[in-house]
Amino acid sequence: MIKRILFFVFLTTVSLSLSAAELSIYQGDLKQPVLKLKDLNGKTRDLRDYRGQVVMVNFWASWCPPCRVEMPSMYRLKQKMKGKPFTILAVNMAETKLEVNAFLPPQLKKSFVVLMDSDGKALRAWKVYAFPTSYIIGPQGKIRLALYGAAEWDDATIVKKINALFPKKKMK
Amino acid sequence: MPVFFVVNTAWAERNYDVLLDKKTSLTVQHYPGKTDVLLLWFPSEAGITQDDVGLAKALARSGLDVHIAGTLDARFLSALKSSMEKIPASDVAATITYIMKNHSGKVVLMSSERGTVSTLRGLRLWQGKASTADKKRLQGLIMLSPNLYIGTPQPGKDAQYLPVVAHTRTSVYIFQPMLSPKYWWRERLKKELSKGGSQVKVEILMGVRDRFYYRDDASKRELDKADQYPQMLIKAIKSLSTIGK
Numbered sequence: 001m002i003k004r005i006l007f008f009v010f011l012t013t014v015s016l017s018l019s020a021a022e023l024s025i026y027q028g029d030l031k032q033p034v035l036k037l038k039d040l041n042g043k044t045r046d047l048r049d050y051r052g053q054v055v056m057v058n059f060w061a062s063w064c065p066p067c068r069v070e071m072p073s074m075y076r077l078k079q080k081m082k083g084k085p086f087t088i089l090a091v092n093m094a095e096t097k098l099e100v101n102a103f104l105p106p107q108l109k110k111s112f113v114v115l116m117d118s119d120g121k122a123l124r125a126w127k128v129y130a131f132p133t134s135y136i137i138g139p140q141g142k143i144r145l146a147l148y149g150a151a152e153w154d155d156a157t158i159v160k161k162i163n164a165l166f167p168k169k170k171m172k
Numbered sequence: 173m174p175v176f177f178v179v180n181t182a183w184a185e186r187n188y189d190v191l192l193d194k195k196t197s198l199t200v201q202h203y204p205g206k207t208d209v210l211l212l213w214f215p216s217e218a219g220i221t222q223d224d225v226g227l228a229k230a231l232a233r234s235g236l237d238v239h240i241a242g243t244l245d246a247r248f249l250s251a252l253k254s255s256m257e258k259i260p261a262s263d264v265a266a267t268i269t270y271i272m273k274n275h276s277g278k279v280v281l282m283s284s285e286r287g288t289v290s291t292l293r294g295l296r297l298w299q300g301k302a303s304t305a306d307k308k309r310l311q312g313l314i315m316l317s318p319n320l321y322i323g324t325p326q327p328g329k330d331a332q333y334l335p336v337v338a339h340t341r342t343s344v345y346i347f348q349p350m351l352s353p354k355y356w357w358r359e360r361l362k363k364e365l366s367k368g369g370s371q372v373k374v375e376i377l378m379g380v381r382d383r384f385y386y387r388d389d390a391s392k393r394e395l396d397k398a399d400q401y402p403q404m405l406i407k408a409i410k411s412l413s414t415i416g417k
Contacts, residue, residue, distance in 0.1 A: 028328015063351045063381055065389065093353075120356045129325035130353050146327035 023158050026135070026146040033125050033143075035089065037115040040097060045089070045115055048141065053085040054165045055137040056153075059123060061093040062103035064131040066150035071108060076154035077162075078111045084166060085139070088112045091122055093131065138165045190241075190270045192263055198246035200239050200267065201225070203232035208277030209311075209409060213240045214264060214294075216285035216383075219251035223386035223398070230402040236409070237275075241267045243290065253319075256286040264294020265301075272306045279309055280409050284316035285383065292320070292336045299341070312343030312412035314405065317354055317382040320361065331357070338367040343415045345408040346374045351381040371416030375408065 035047035035057060047055065058074065060067035078088055090112040092100050100114060117123055126135070129148070136145035144165055151158060186204065189197040201220065211231065215224060220240055228238045243263055249255035271279055283291035291313070299307060325331035344365055348358050355376065362372045377384065377397060384390065385398035 026328060028326060029330070030328045061351065063391075123353070123356050127325075127328050127330055128353060129321070129331045129357065133327050135327060143328065148325065148327050 023134075023136070023145050023147045023151060023161055026143045028127065028143065028146060030125075030127060030143060032141050035091070035115070035122055035126070037091065037117055037122060040100060040109065040114045040116070045113060047089065047137070050087055050089075050137075051141050052139050053087050054081075054139060054162060055086075056088045056162075057091060057126070057135045057137060058088060059091045059093060059117075059126070059128045059131060059133045061095060061131055062099060063095075067132045070132060070150040070153060073151070073153040073155075075108055075111050077159065080154055080159055081162070086162070086166075089115055091115045091117050093123060094118055094120060136162060136165065139167060190267055192246065192266055196246060198263060198267060199242045201228070201242070203228040203238040203240075205232045205235045205237040207235040207237065209235075210237045210239065210271060210275050210277060210279045211409070212268065212271050212279060212281050213238060214243055214267075214281070214283040214287050214291045215240060216283070216287040217251060217253045217256050218285075218383070218386060219244050221386045227385060227398075227402060227405075231405060234402055234406055236406065239271065243267075243287075253286050256289050259290035261290060261293035261297045264290050265298040268294065268298045268310075269302075272302070272309065277309070278311050280311045280314060280412065282314040282316075282405075284318070286319045288315050288318040288320055289334060289336075291315075292334075292340050295342065296336055296339060310342065311409070312345065312415070313340075314345050314347070314408055314412075316347045317349060317352060318346060318361065319354070320364075333361070333364045337361070337364045340365055341369040343412045344370050344372045345412060345415065346372065347377055347404070347408070348374055349377045349380045349382050349384055351379065354382065373411070373415045375404075 037045060039045050047057070056074070062068065074088060078086070088111065092114060094117060097116070100116070104114065132150055134147045134151070135143050138144040145161060186202040187199055188202060189199050191197045213228070220242060224240065228240055231238050243259045244251060244255055246263060247259060249258055268281070281291060281295060295313065320333050320337050321331040322334055346358070346361070348355055358374050362374055365372045379393045380397045381387065381394065384394040385401055387394060390398070
């Protein structure tokens with residue numbers, strides 16, 4: 001347990017030199033794909049229930065090194081979005097609950113909604129050809145941004161792009 | 173284009189050069205085996221790794237006559253994914269031609285990851301010129317985790333396969349690790365290969381990732397599978413003639 005905490009502390013303090021592609025405006029063929037999966041507690045979660053929020057859908061696996069490397073920055077992103085309607089749906093690729101629970105430290109399990117894609121249906125529906133792949137869904141439920149590869153999610157440029165998706169507050 | 177064969181005596185006796193043109197030669201590492209089945213191996217974007225050499229030696233000890241073609245070095249290319257598209261199909265075809273001319277018996281091709289691109293292209297080029305007898309000697313192709321997409325897949329778009337995939341016509345045995353995004357798209361690749369008339373079998377490698385036998389961060393399961401891999405390859409080679417029958 002202590003080793004896992006120290007591992008993530010290490011990852012949060014080390015400057016990551018992820019040579020990932022940029023988080024870019026989405027140009028894929030999917031419009032509003034369905035995502036309805038069970039979470040780690042067995043509860044069914046539907047992406048449609050998050051309408052009105054900005055949602056990050058991240059496809060990952062614990063055996064995927066770049067997935068592991070970017071997770072602390074996803075946690076930091078979530079911290080930066082505190083108070084805003086922002087959710088991270090971390091879709092795990094066909095691992096067991098045991099494997100996922102053993103891998104994820106408690107603070108990540110609290111920060112992300114971990115969904116289990118046990119038969120790859122979501123992966124195929126979302127046309128995921130590499131791990132990690134991330135989609136940022138806007139409040140209207142449409143995919144707005146996408147990235148194939150890992151990223152430093154709390155990087156200022158990325159945070160700015162995601163912040164731009166929140167509805168602007170009306171002047172009183 | 174004529175192909176000249178030079179034995180480079182400065183190398184260990186198990187290496188030889190295939191002269192591709194007046195200025196360029198391709199060095200083949202040879203691990204002799206006693207059977208009449210020759211494995212011609214075109215490496216991945218990692219080049220010829222120490223783990224590849226270990227695998228070649230294990231295969232040779234089991235009787236397979238193993239030849240690994242130094243396709244990257246022949247063109248002074250770095251061991252990168254982007255280098256693989258720069259390997260001329262003619263280099264692969266020339267190496268197959270050399271093997272067919274200088275060895276009797278059956279021949280099997282092998283490649284992995286992005287190395288499969290130039291292998292398929294070279295195979296097609298060779299098949300266009302080869303004799304019927306030589307084409308019969310070619311038993312087929314073994315591929316590990318083939319990466320045959322056009323460029324880098326984009327999120328939300330179906331990855332497209334290189335045109336050569338749908339024009340490949342041979343017996344194909346694919347080893348696909350389960351812990352890989354390519355696992356989920358294996359049936360799509362199988363379908364694409366079948367368009368050209370290839371007979372395809374896919375064997376899933378449970379509990380291991382792509383590049384499982386040459387990863388720096390190999391798990392215990394991957395190390396164990398790496399130990400088993402030579403025998404798995406030999407079994408696959410023996411079954412090539414029965415795929416689709």
